[in-house]
Amino acid sequence: MKGRKERTAWSTLATIAWRNVWRHGKRTALTIITMTFGLGLYIGMDSILKGMDRMGLENMMELSDASVKITTRAYDEEAQSFPLDYGLSRMPELKAFLRQDPRVLAISERLRCIGQLSNGQDALPVQLIAIDSETDDQVFSLAKYRTGESLASGGDKPAILLGKKLAQELGLEIGSWVTLSARTRYDAQNAQDFMVAALLDTPDPTINNNVYISFASAESFLDLEGLRTELVVRMQKRINLKDAMKDSDELAAKVNQAFPDLAAKSFGEIGREFLELSKAKSKGTGMIIFIMMIIAGVGIANTVLMSVYSRVREIGVLRSFGLTSRDISRLFLLEGGLIGFVGSLAGLLFGIALDAYFIFWGLPLDAMMGTIDMGLPLGGNLYGEWNPDQMLTAMVFGILVALFASRSPAKRAGKLEVTNALRFV
Amino acid sequence: MSAILELEGITRLYKKGESEVHALDGINLSIEKGEFTAIVGPSGSGKTTLLNIIGCLDTPSSGVVRYNGSPLGAMKDDERAAYRKEHISFIFQSYNLIPVLTVRENVELPLVIEGRFSKTEIRKKAEEVLAAVGLKGLEDRFPRELSGGQEQRVAIARALVKDPYIVLADEPTANLDSHMAEEIVDLMRNINKSLMATFIFSTHDPLVQQHARRVITIRDGVIHTDEQRGV
Numbered sequence: 001m002k003g004r005k006e007r008t009a010w011s012t013l014a015t016i017a018w019r020n021v022w023r024h025g026k027r028t029a030l031t032i033i034t035m036t037f038g039l040g041l042y043i044g045m046d047s048i049l050k051g052m053d054r055m056g057l058e059n060m061m062e063l064s065d066a067s068v069k070i071t072t073r074a075y076d077e078e079a080q081s082f083p084l085d086y087g088l089s090r091m092p093e094l095k096a097f098l099r100q101d102p103r104v105l106a107i108s109e110r111l112r113c114i115g116q117l118s119n120g121q122d123a124l125p126v127q128l129i130a131i132d133s134e135t136d137d138q139v140f141s142l143a144k145y146r147t148g149e150s151l152a153s154g155g156d157k158p159a160i161l162l163g164k165k166l167a168q169e170l171g172l173e174i175g176s177w178v179t180l181s182a183r184t185r186y187d188a189q190n191a192q193d194f195m196v197a198a199l200l201d202t203p204d205p206t207i208n209n210n211v212y213i214s215f216a217s218a219e220s221f222l223d224l225e226g227l228r229t230e231l232v233v234r235m236q237k238r239i240n241l242k243d244a245m246k247d248s249d250e251l252a253a254k255v256n257q258a259f260p261d262l263a264a265k266s267f268g269e270i271g272r273e274f275l276e277l278s279k280a281k282s283k284g285t286g287m288i289i290f291i292m293m294i295i296a297g298v299g300i301a302n303t304v305l306m307s308v309y310s311r312v313r314e315i316g317v318l319r320s321f322g323l324t325s326r327d328i329s330r331l332f333l334l335e336g337g338l339i340g341f342v343g344s345l346a347g348l349l350f351g352i353a354l355d356a357y358f359i360f361w362g363l364p365l366d367a368m369m370g371t372i373d374m375g376l377p378l379g380g381n382l383y384g385e386w387n388p389d390q391m392l393t394a395m396v397f398g399i400l401v402a403l404f405a406s407r408s409p410a411k412r413a414g415k416l417e418v419t420n421a422l423r424f425v
Numbered sequence: 426m427s428a429i430l431e432l433e434g435i436t437r438l439y440k441k442g443e444s445e446v447h448a449l450d451g452i453n454l455s456i457e458k459g460e461f462t463a464i465v466g467p468s469g470s471g472k473t474t475l476l477n478i479i480g481c482l483d484t485p486s487s488g489v490v491r492y493n494g495s496p497l498g499a500m501k502d503d504e505r506a507a508y509r510k511e512h513i514s515f516i517f518q519s520y521n522l523i524p525v526l527t528v529r530e531n532v533e534l535p536l537v538i539e540g541r542f543s544k545t546e547i548r549k550k551a552e553e554v555l556a557a558v559g560l561k562g563l564e565d566r567f568p569r570e571l572s573g574g575q576e577q578r579v580a581i582a583r584a585l586v587k588d589p590y591i592v593l594a595d596e597p598t599a600n601l602d603s604h605m606a607e608e609i610v611d612l613m614r615n616i617n618k619s620l621m622a623t624f625i626f627s628t629h630d631p632l633v634q635q636h637a638r639r640v641i642t643i644r645d646g647v648i649h650t651d652e653q654r655g656v
Contacts, residue, residue: 009538012530012534012537012538015525015530016525019525019526023524314524316521317521318523318538319509320480320482320509320515321510321535322507322511323506324503327506418482418483419477422482422521
């Protein structure tokens with residue numbers, strides 16, 4: 001019974017607080033709008049950053065690094081210079097080991113080196129990737145973004161697959177002839193003419209600058225003699241990216257344990273640098289939002305303080321009815337909390353609307369960034385992701401900021417001398 | 426009749442810069458239960474300070490206040506709040522209604538804070554007292570929609586709704602015209618008679634003083650005259 005009566009008292013005080021919040025509507029609305037934008041943008045940005053993480057990792061897995069990439073340890077240490085000195089050995093044994101895992105769908109071989117591509121007038125340095133044209137499409141999804149013939153179609157002319165951006169820079173199209181030069185396995189400079197068989201226009205801008213040739217062409221061009229520097233593995237598709245990362249992490253660990261001279265890396269591990277960059281961006285966004293919330297906090301503190309000073313007599317009346325100074329502080333804290341709640345709720349709804357836009361329509365990165373290359377595996381349409389945990393955190397944070405900001409003016413209201421407050425006039 | 430309130434040697438000093446001002450200076454007073462007492466005197470004579478001390482809104486610098494024989498001194502903030510909640514009601518010159526609450530919600534507020542009654546009981550009591558002060562039909566209006574006289578009636582209803590032992594009113598008719606002032610004092614007098622609630626009010630108005638059964642005159646913080654009347 002006592003509990004119900006206390007609830008009645010608090011519901012009346014909450015009514016007073018709620019109506020007072022809207023008594024100075026413009027002031028309250030300004031604070032709420034600041035909170036709405038602060039939290040809404042935070043939720044929206046978080047959705048985009050999560051989408052960037054997913055897109056970046058998916059692009060790595062689908063277009064450049066597969067689920068797991070295996071090289072020798074020596075190659076891995078010098079991987080930045082793409083050396084042709086450290087070929088993979090025991091290939092059949094390694095492939096048999098990989099196929100024991102039921103999650104492995106396909107395996108292919110690759111080799112990378114640095115070359116130069118010339119259209120006869122201009123030349124650009126390029127990353128040259130030799131692929132097994134029979135199995136590469138089973139591991140990667142490059143075919144989806146290819147216009148023209150596959151390297152596996154086996155035309156009689158030496159052919160290359162060219163990133164569209166590179167083709168645009170050199171004014172090339174399908175059927176154009178180019179000169180490719182590179183150092184062979186034995187460090188001799190070699191050059192050969194190739195025909196552009198197809199163009200690649202992928203959501204990963206880095207790939208759109210690459211040159212692909214088949215091992216059939218690369219054998220003689222680079223004097224490979226069967227040299228393969230990378231083994232790439234495709235694992236079964238998982239709906240959740242985290243599960244896919246877990247699968248590839250497990251397989252990489254198994255390979256590293258069974259073949260100590262090899263370096264197997266999951267796409268998650270390769271993408272660590274990218275994820276670190278993403279985390280740094282996330283922190284930057286968090287900082288901006290934090291500053292916006294501080295502004296909103298100052299607004300709330302000001303609103304509550306103004307409310308205290310405009311209602312000094314009311315405080316006196318409530319004290320004369322028997323409310324303690326603690327009750328008065330709570331009343332004003334409640335007002336600040338209500339502003340925070342309404343602002344956070346509006347921010348949440350705004351954030352959900354932004355998320356919905358990013359998730360269903362996406363951000364056209366190419367149209368926004370133009371020819372600027374961020375050096376990230378991102379391109380095409382960037383879609384956001386729902387992140388309910390972060391939404392809840394943002395809302396709780398908004399309410400806590402409001403309560404914290406109201407604390408000092410609420411305390412001041414409680415400390416008012418009742419006789420001064422009332423003046424008994 | 427027994428004394429509901431006893432004041433012994435009450436002084437109240439205020440510091441004003443370096444000097445001290447005696448708002449009250451050795452007040453001795455005894456108030457019987459059910460009295461209808463007016464405290465009169467010029468501005469700054471100490472009327473409000475006396476009412477504040479009786480209502481436990483202020484503490485005396487020295488002296489003792491006894492309520493039903495128990496001293497009120499040395500009470501903590503919570504205890505003083507509880508005393509006000511359970512035993513005292515206030516009527517203010519400027520009515521001091523809560524502007525965001527309706528007439529009914531304003532009148533219910535002291536009972537809600539007191540926490541002794543259920544929601545239904547509170548509603549019933551508020552309607553009874555609003556009918557008694559002639560405000561039936563205005564329950565859902567906000568204070569800004571009322572005249573000064575109606576606002577003061579709401580303030581009286583709010584003061585009486587919890588059946589207080591003591592009602593303290595500081596210049597309750599100061600903002601009203603003489604006709605309305607007379608009506609309000611009549612209302613207070615009738616309630617005083619019917620409920621036996623003790624009324625102590627300060628006033629400047631000679632018309633209002635005529636209705637008091639006892640008139641205490643204060644000057645410079647000292648009781649100047651204490652006159653019993655057979656009204």
